[in-house]
Amino acid sequence: MTAATMPDLDLDHVAEVFGDPDSARPMLEYFLETVEPSVDALGRLAAQNDFEALRGTLHTIGGAARTAGARRLGDLCARLEADLIDGRRAAAIRRLGVVREAFDCVGGIIRAGTIGRPA
């Protein structure tokens, strides 16, 4: 499965870990609240050429994303972290905007309040 085909939010995972939608929603909103500052920091860290902090921040976002079931975001962060570790800094920095886009996508799903409801 490629990043492009991964779900923005794995609802099976959400149900398994957080339970029914009423239980899940506050936790997922807490995910958004606590992860957004890290997403906001990515551009600044890249501009400062602080690649170790950038790698660590991607690692943190990725771990939280996987915990929340935000699979595309988690996968993206893992790939960019690997790029930084392997020295592909320019490639990683070019794709930082995709992290923001993926975070906003999962945020839209959570804030729309449609978790667990038929499409």
Place this chain on the structure above:
Amino acid sequence: MQPNSEADSGADSPHPNYDAMTALVIEDQPFVRRTIVQILREIGFQAIAEAADGAAGLAECIRVVPDIIVCDIEMRPVGGLDFLAGLRASPDVTNPRVPVLFLTNHTKSDIVKQAMSLGVNAFVVKPPSFVALKGRLERLLAPR
């Protein structure tokens, strides 16, 4: 590294008395920490202490005397490996051999080897799940 591997294997044994035990969760990301705490409550723990990095974790070990520690590896300023080294060598902790379970994204063999040499008892690969954590905890904490 074998995902969700453990250092000790155990035969079938009675379930641990979780509601009489204290768990300590050391994780710097607040949402992940809250999720782990929630899963531990579902498993049966009533007393759960929390810390946001290894230094705070060591202080909590002295304060609450945990029966089990669930710990992330990558944290700042003090990470899980430095925490574990400090714990096992500490003269101030009541039980420096308390079981430690690393919950991590890291699967690199050098980190696993270092953790094993420092005396980690088990790993669970993120994302944390009820089934994976319960399985590891049952084997680590079952009455012998």
